[in-house]
Every structure is written in C-alpha cells, then in structure tokens.
Amino acid sequence: MRSKITGAKYIAQTVHGYGVSHVFYVEAILRRTLVEMEKLGIKRVLTHSEKAAAYMADGYARAGNRPGLCMAQSVGAANLAAGLQDAFLGHSPVLAFTGRKPPLYQYRNSYQEILHNTMYQAVTKYNVEVSAVEQLPHLLAQAFREATTGSPGPVHLDFLGYEGNLTDEAEAELEFAIEAEYARLPARRPLPEAADLRRAVGALRAAERPVLVVGRGTLVSGAQAEVRALAEKLAAPVIVSMDGKSVLPEDHPLFVGPVGSYCAPCANQVLAAADLVFFIGSSTGDQVTKNWTLPPVGSPVLQLDINPAELGRNYPGAIGILADARTGLAALNAELGGPAQPARQGTWPAKAAAIVKEWRAGVEPQCRSEAVPIRPERLCADITAELPADAVVVADTGYSAIWAGTLIGITQPGQLFLRAAGSLGWAFPAALGAKCALPDRPVLCFSGDGAFWYHLCELETAVRWNIPTVTVINNNSVLGQSQLGIRRAYRGEAGGFEQQYKFNDTNFARLAEDLGAAGIRVEKPGELRGALRRALAMNRPVVVDVVTEAEAHPCL
Ligand SMILES: Cc1ncc(C[n+]2csc(CCOP(=O)(O)OP(=O)(O)O)c2C)c(N)n1
Numbered sequence: 346m347r348s349k350i351t352g353a354k355y356i357a358q359t360v361h362g363y364g365v366s367h368v369f370y371v372e373a374i375l376r377r378t379l380v381e382m383e384k385l386g387i388k389r390v391l392t393h394s395e396k397a398a399a400y401m402a403d404g405y406a407r408a409g410n411r412p413g414l415c416m417a418q419s420v421g422a423a424n425l426a427a428g429l430q431d432a433f434l435g436h437s438p439v440l441a442f443t444g445r446k447p448p449l450y451q452y453r454n455s456y457q458e459i460l461h462n463t464m465y466q467a468v469t470k471y472n473v474e475v476s477a478v479e480q481l482p483h484l485l486a487q488a489f490r491e492a493t494t495g496s497p498g499p500v501h502l503d504f505l506g507y508e509g510n511l512t513d514e515a516e517a518e519l520e521f522a523i524e525a526e527y528a529r530l531p532a533r534r535p536l537p538e539a540a541d542l543r544r545a546v547g548a549l550r551a552a553e554r555p556v557l558v559v560g561r562g563t564l565v566s567g568a569q570a571e572v573r574a575l576a577e578k579l580a581a582p583v584i585v586s587m588d589g590k591s592v593l594p595e596d597h598p599l600f601v602g603p604v605g606s607y608c609a610p611c612a613n614q615v616l617a618a619a620d621l622v623f624f625i626g627s628s629t630g631d632q633v634t635k636n637w638t639l640p641p642v643g644s645p646v647l648q649l650d651i652n653p654a655e656l657g658r659n660y661p662g663a664i665g666i667l668a669d670a671r672t673g674l675a676a677l678n679a680e681l682g683g684p685a686q687p688a689r690q691g692t693w694p695a696k697a698a699a700i701v702k703e704w705r706a707g708v709e710p711q712c713r714s715e716a717v718p719i720r721p722e723r724l725c726a727d728i729t730a731e732l733p734a735d736a737v738v739v740a741d742t743g744y745s746a747i748w749a750g751t752l753i754g755i756t757q758p759g760q761l762f763l764r765a766a767g768s769l770g771w772a773f774p775a776a777l778g779a780k781c782a783l784p785d786r787p788v789l790c791f792s793g794d795g796a797f798w799y800h801l802c803e804l805e806t807a808v809r810w811n812i813p814t815v816t817v818i819n820n821n822s823v824l825g826q827s828q829l830g831i832r833r834a835y836r837g838e839a840g841g842f843e844q845q846y847k848f849n850d851t852n853f854a855r856l857a858e859d860l861g862a863a864g865i866r867v868e869k870p871g872e873l874r875g876a877l878r879r880a881l882a883m884n885r886p887v888v889v890d891v892v893t894e895a896e897a898h899p900c901l
Contacts, residue, residue: 347518347520348518349516349517349518350516350517350518350519351377351381351478351513351514351515351516352378352478352481352512352513352514352515352516352517353375353377353378353380353381353513353514354381355478355481355482355485355519355521356375356378356381356481356485356512356513357378357381357382357384357385357387358381358385358521359481359485359486359521359523360382360387360414360440360485361382361385361386361387362521362523362528363412363489363523363527363528364411364412364528364529365387365411365412365413365414365440366386366387366388366781366782367387367388367389367390367401367405367413367414367778367781367782368382368387368388368389368390368402368414368415368416369390369392369397369398369399369401369402369405369413369414369415369416369778370389370390370391370392370398370415370416370417371391371392371393371394371395371398371416371417371418371421371424372391372418373418373444373508374416374417374418374421374442374443374444374508374509375416375442375444375504375508375509375510375512375513376508376510376513377510377513377514378509378513388781388810390781390806390810391806392774392803392806393800393802393803393805393806394424394800394802395415395417395421395422395424395425395427395428396424396425396427396428396774396800397428397774397800397803397806398415398416398417398425398428398774399415399425399427399428399429399432399439399441400428400431400768400770400771400774400775400778400800401413401415401774401775401777401778401781401803402414402415402432402439402440402441402778403428403429403431403432403435403437403439403771403775403778404739404763404774404775404776404777404778404779404782405778405779405781405782406432406437406438406439406778406782407435407437407763407775407779408737408739408761408763408778408779408780408782408783408788409779409782409783410529410530410565411438411528411529411530411782412438412439412440412489412492412493412528413437413438413439413440413778413782414439414440414442415428415439415440415441415442416441416442416443416509417441417442417443417444418443418444418507418508419443419444419445419446419457419458419461419507419508420457420458420507421443422443422444422445422459422461422464422465422503423459423464425441425443426441426461426464426465426467426468426501429441429465429468429469429499429501430467430468430766430768431765431766431767431768431771431775432468432498432499432766433467433468433469433470433498433499434766434767435561435588435765435766436496436497436498436561436562437497437498437499438492438493438497438498438499438500438530439492439498439499439500440488440489440492440499440500440502441465441469441499441500441501441502442501442502442504442509443461443501443502443503443504443509444503444504444505444506444507444508444509444510445458445461445474445503445504445505445506445507445509446458446506446507447505447506447511457507458507461501461503462474462503465501465503468499469498469499469500469501470491470492470495470496470498470499470500471487471488471491471492471500471501472500472501472503473487473488473501473502473503474502474503474505475502475503475504475505475512476505477505477515478512478515478516478517478519479517479519481512481517481519482519482520482521482522484502485502486522486524486527488500488502489524489527489528490524490527490532492527493527493528493529493530493531493532494527494532494533495651495652495654496650496651496652496655497530497565530565530566531565531566531651531669533669534566534668534669534671534672535651535667535668535669535672535673536668536669536672536673536676537649537666537667537668537672537673537676537677538666538667541664541665541666541667542666542676542677542680543680544664545623545647545649545664545666545677545680546677546680546681548621548645548647548664549579549621549623549647549681550681552620552621552645553620553693554618554619554620554621554693555579555581555619555620555621555622555623555693556581556582556583556584556601556615556616556619556621556622556623556697557572557575557576557579557581557582557583557584557623557625558584558585558586558604558616558622558623558624558625558627558633559572559583559584559585559586559589559592559593559625559626559627560585560586560588560589560624560625560626560627560628560633561586561588561589561626561627562589562625562626562627562650562651562670563589563592563625563626563627563670563671563674564588564589564591564592564626564761565626565670566626566651566669566670566671567671568592568625568626568669568670568671568674569592569593569758571670571671571674571675571678572592572593572625572670572674573593573597574674574678575674575677575678575681576593576599577599578678578681578683578684579681579684580599580684580693580694581599581623581693581694582599582600582601582615582619582693582694582697582698583597583599583600583601584601584602584603584604584612584615584616585600585601585602585603585604585612586603586604586605586627586628586633587603587605587607587633587740587746587750587762587764588762588763588764588766589626589627590602590603590750590755590762591755591760591761591762594755594756594757594758595754595755595756596754596756598694598698599694599697599698600701601615601697601700601701602701602704602751603750603751604616604633604634604635604639605632605633605634605635605639606631606632606635606636606901607632607746607747607750607751607901608635608747608751608901609704609750609751610704610900610901611700611701611703611704611705613635613639614700614704615697615700615701616639616640617639617640618696618697618700619640620645621645621646621647622640622644622645622646622647623646623647623648623649624646624647624648624649624650624663625648625649625670625674626649626650626651626670628655629648629655629658629659629660630659634659637659640660642659642660642661646660646662646663646664647663647664647665647666648660648663648664648665648666649665649666649668649670649673649674649677650665650666650667650668651667651668651669651670653665653667707900708722708752711723712725712726712752713726714870715870715871716870716894717868717869717870718821718868718892718893718894718895719867719868719869719870719873719891719892719893719894720870720893720894720897721744721748721752721819721821721893721894721897722748722752722897723870723873724748724817724819724873724891724893725748725749725752725753725791726752727870727873727874727877728753728789728791728817728877729752729753729754729756730874731874731877731878731881732753732754732756732757732760732789733787733881734757734759734760735757735759735760735786735787736760736761736786736787736788736789737760737761737762737763737776737779737780737783737786737787737788737789738753738755738760738761738762738763738789738790738791739763739764739772739775739776739779739788739789739790739791740753740762740763740764740765740772740790740791740792741764741765741769741770741771741772741773741790741791741792741793741796742764742765742766742767742768742769742771742772742796743769743793743795743796743824743825743826743827744793744819744825744826744897744898744899745772745791745792745793745796745819746764746765747826747899747901748791748819748899749762749764749791750762750764751899753791763775763779769793769795769796769799770796770797770798770799770800771796772790772791772792772796773790773792773796773797773799773800773801773803773816774800774803775790776788776789776790776814776816777803777806777807777812777814779814780812780813780814781812787815787881788814788815789814789815789816789817789881790814790815790816790817791817791819792816792817792818792819793818793819793821793824793825793826794818794819794820794821794822794823794848794851794853795823795824795825795848797816797818797853798848801853801856804856804857804860804861804862804886804888805860805861807862807886808860808861808862808885808886811885811886812886813883813884813885813886813887814886814887815877815880815881815883815887815889816886816887816888816889817877817889817891818853818888818889818890818891819891819893820851820853820890820891820892820893821892821893821894821895821897822847822848822849822850822851822895823846823847823848823895824845824846824848825895825897825898827845827846828846828895828898829898831845831846852864852866852890853866853888853890854866854888854889854890856888857886857887857888857890862885862886862887862888863880863883863885863886863887863888864887864888864890865879865880865887865888865889865890866890866892867889867890867891867892868892873891876889877889
C-alpha cells in the first residue's frame with residue numbers, strides 16, 4: 346500500500362529530481378517545501394526582491410540550459426511576474442511558484458492580493474492554479490514539459506494558500522514520475538523533413554551571397570560545430586544575434602558580428618549585401634532585423650527553428666526547416682555534401698571580411714585610448730584580453746549591450762555570452778544565477794551604473810551565499826543611452842535635461858566593500874587589466890567600478 350506524503354515533500358523531491366539545485370525567492374512562500382528542499386541539499390537563496398529572484402532563476406536557466414526556479418508569496422506575485430518579462434522574451438525556462446488565497450477570499454477586497462492569472466498571462470507559456478495537492482504530479486510534470494519544449498519559456502504555478510501553505514502542508518498518495526528529458530534544454534531534438542532539406546539545399550546552392558544569422562537557439566542546442574561546418578561549406582559569413590554571439594570565436598575568418606538595431610555596423614552592411622539570409626535558431630523580431638529592414642520582407646529567407654510557429658512569422662514564404670539546430674544542421678550538412686559553391690569561396694567571404702576589417706580599424710583607436718575618463722571601448726578591449734577561456738559574460742541592456750556585444754570579443758570556444766532581452770538591471774542578478782548554475786566557471790557581469798542601481802542590494806545576497814562573480818560597472822554617472830534622446834526632446838530649448846539622466850557620482854567599489862564584497866575602483870586606463878586580473882583571481886563577489894566617459898556613444 347502506498348503511504349501519504351505532504352505536498353511539500355512532493356514538490357521538493359520533484360524539483361530535485363529534475364536537477365534544480367537552487368531556488369531563488371522572497372519569503373513567505375512554501376515554507377514547508379523549503380524545509381524539505383534543505384534536506385535534499387537545494388540551496389535556498391533568499392533575495393531582496395522578487396524581480397531579482399526571477400532574474401537569478403533566469404540567469405541560472407540560460408547559463409545552465411536547464412529550468413531555474415523562483416518563488417514569491419501572493420503579495421509578491423506582481424513583482425515576480427515583472428521579473429519574468431526578460432525570461433519570456435529571452436526564451437528562458439523559468440518556473441515561477443506563487444501562493445494564492447483560497448476561493449472564499451476572492452473578489453472581496455482581500456488584503457494583499459490581486460488576481461494573478463492575468464498578470465502571468467503575458468509573461469508565461471503555461472499559467473495554472475494548483476488547487477488540490479492531488480494535482481501536483483500532473484501539473485508539476487507538465488510545467489517542466491512546457492518550460493523546456495518548443496521555444497522554451499517561463500511557466501507559473503499558483504499554489505493554494507497565500508504562502509502556498511494549503512498545498513504544501515496537505516497530504517495525499519502521490520506518484521513520482523521524473524521525466525529526465527524535460528530537465529534540460531533541448532528537451533527534444535526534432536529531425537527535419539527530407540523535403541524541407543532539399544528545398545533549403547536548392548536555395549543555398551543557388552545563392553551567390555548567402556549569410557547565416559545565428560541565434561541563441563544554436564547554443565542551447567550545442568550546434569556550434571554544425572554552424573561552423575555549414576558556414577565553411579557555404580563560404581557564408583556568420584552574422585549573429587547578440588545572444589548568439591558565442592557560437593563561433595570571433596577570430597574565425599567568417600565571423601562578422603551582431604546584427605540589427607544593436608549591432609556592429611559591419612554586420613548590417615554584410616547582411617544588406619547578401620542575396621539569401623538563413624536564420625538559424627534565431628528570432629526574426631524587430632531588434633535583430635532592424636525593424637524588418639535587414640533583410641527586407643519579401644527577400645529570400647531560410648529559417649531553421651525548433652518551434653514551427655516561428656517559421657515564416659515575420660518573413661512569409663520563407664523556406665522553413667522545423668528541427669533542433671544540431672540535428673537539423675547535421676542533416677543539412679550531410680545533404681549538401683561537399684563545398685556548396687566553390688566558385689564563390691574567394692569573393693563573397695573576402696568582401697565580407699574586408700567590411701569587418703574596416704569596421705575594426707575604425708574602432709581600434711578608441712579600444713587603445715588612454716583618455717581619462719576611460720573610454721568604454723577601451724574597457725571592453727581590456728576585458729577581452731583578460732577574459733578566461735571558460736568565462737561566462739552576462740551583459741545588461743542599453744549601451745551596455747552594445748558595448749559588450751560588439752566589443753567584448755569571444756575568442757575561445759569555451760566562452761559564453763548572455764545578454765538581457767531588454768530589461769535594465771537584469772544582468773547583475775542574472776549573473777549571480779548563472780554562477781549558481783556553473784559554479785566552476787568565471788562569471789563576469791557587464792553593467793551600466795543605471796542598471797546596477799536596480800539590484801545593488803543583491804551584493805549582500807552574493808556575499809551571504811558566497812556567489813563569487815566579477816561585476817564590471819561602466820560607471821559614467823548617467824543613463825548613457827538615454828542622453829541623446831532626452832536632449833533631442835528639448836529641441837534646443839533651455840531646461841533641466843540633465844535631471845532626466847544624470848546621477849550623483851557614486852563610488853560603487855566603496856559600497857561593495859561596505860556590503861562585505863570586494864571593491865576595486867579604476868580611474869585610469871592603465872590600471873584596467875591589473876584590476877580585472879585581480880578581480881578574477883579573488884574568488885569572492887567583487888565589483889570593479891570603472892569611471893568612464895559619459896559622452897561616449899556607440900556608432901550604430
Ligand atoms: C526596465 C527598463 N526601464 C527602462 C529602460 C530604458 N533604458 C534603456 S538603456 C537605459 C539607460 C542605461 O543606462 P546605464 O545602465 O547607466 O548604462 P549606459 O547606457 O550609461 O552604458 C534606459 C533607461 C529599459 N531598457 N528597461
């Protein structure tokens with residue numbers, strides 16, 4: 346006869362069975378479950394806000410290619426949902442658990458609670474209420490399945506009890522069934538259809554100037570070798586979305602750079618000269634395509650994606666291959682056979698390489714600049730030089746994304762580059778989560794000061810849990826990317842425009858020290874490499890606070 350167990354034991358043992366090693370949360374939620382998690386060795390990282398908890402789970406999921414878990418009490422549910430926006434846009438498999446008051450409390454001005462369902466609708470793929478402990482086997486298993494299949498993404502389970510307590514304290518006879526394939530990305534590796542491959546090969550053979558636009562889906566799939574083989578076979582330049590950038594070391598002769606609205610301009614130029622664009626494991630959203638101008642809608646497009654709904658979404662009529670990137674590209678490479686069009690080997694890639702070389706030559710002087718305040722280009726060049734071979738770089742949004750995405754070089758196959766899907770302040774907590782998922786790898790966060798202010802208090806969390814990341818702050822005391830737009834809005838009129846983007850000068854190194862972390866302040870370019878080297882060797886949470894030029898603007 347089976348015996349009854351508590352919901353707490355069931356939840357803890359299930360997430361543990363799926364390989365979840367950390368949970369990021371704000372009290373008070375699933376308290377008994379947290380006790381059971383402790384017994385299983387799951388680290389219970391109490392954070393200072395629900396949004397930071399969601400970002401940590403997101404960083405954990407993206408770096409580890411596996412589901413990350415965050416939790417909040419009913420009153421924290423809105424904060425947690427806000428933190429899922431980036432995971433949703435970044436296709437990150439985050440599980441969000443919240444508590445909810447019982448039905449008799451609904452629709453009658455209950456203290457601390459609004460309806461959760463609608464808030465989570467916009468930021469999850471799967472959003473369900475757990476109303477009876479007996480539902481746990483089905484709903485937990487489905488949550489992992491939904492989070493990890495198709496385009497991965499966040500899921501939400503709303504547990505009965507405003508702390509989830511009516512679920513985790515209840516008892517029932519419950520069956521355990523861990524389905525190991527849904528504990529990692531990609532959960533499934535669909536194979537392409539032969540007819541789609543043949544059409545794609547025909548188009549690729551006929552093209553004279555093909556390019557690959559490679560996104561994070563290829564990294565999730567582990568398709569780096571297949572991307573390289575395809576590019577070399579086709580003599581096709583490799584253009585990347587920003588978070589696909591670590592697919593190929595940038596000293597590879599076919600590597601071009603990130604394309605779109607936040608780009609290395611050479612990538613936009615090369616793409617504009619192409620006659621066939623092949624999106625592989627990449628969104629075709631406005632940012633990567635510069636509002637669907639690169640390539641223009643109607644031009645020849647190929648797409649390989651694991652989610653059939655993405656094929657043709659923004660490029661109707663695109664030749665679509667429904668497949669996992671690795672298995673799909675392996676099959677495509679086999680179908681292509683030898684080099685697809687030897688005649689163009691010398692010309693098209695050489696033209697692309699010349700465009701890249703010219704762009705690099707243009708930024709080179711700033712990358713070597715001795716100017717004080719320090720140029721962000723110089724900061725990125727020195728990070729590139731000191732970046733360990735197995736480092737994970739986690740970049741924020743705004744100018745941080747552009748500086749880091751275009752100028753921090755990923756030169757080793759073991760390096761990984763992650764970036765915010767657009768939420769300012771994401772990178773620091775996400776980097777802490779990434780370090781939890783990959784404790785043996787150095788994790789370097791690149792953040793603006795405006796971004797870092799959001800979750801500065803999580804330095805205390807990093808110290809409390811000894812999560813040793815290096816946070817490099819591009820500290821220009823302004824919302825750098827906002828400046829020009831704000832000034833333009835004044836249309837030459839006098840006024841307090843600085844009030845809209847300027848902060849007090851702040852010494853983040855000193856603040857870090859006060860919170861128990863290490864802090865290094867850098868004001869001269871010559872000090873950068875030594876500071877970065879020391880920080881990377883410290884093995885404790887450290888902030889490298891770099892005073893940079895406020896008037897630096899990337900050329901796009
Ligand atoms: C949640 C959120 N709010 C607002 C923005 C708009 N935004 C984008 S970049 C930026 C300024 C960034 O400043 P900072 O982090 O200091 O970096 P810098 O541009 O100076 O390198 C702002 C306000 C955003 N992306 N996300």
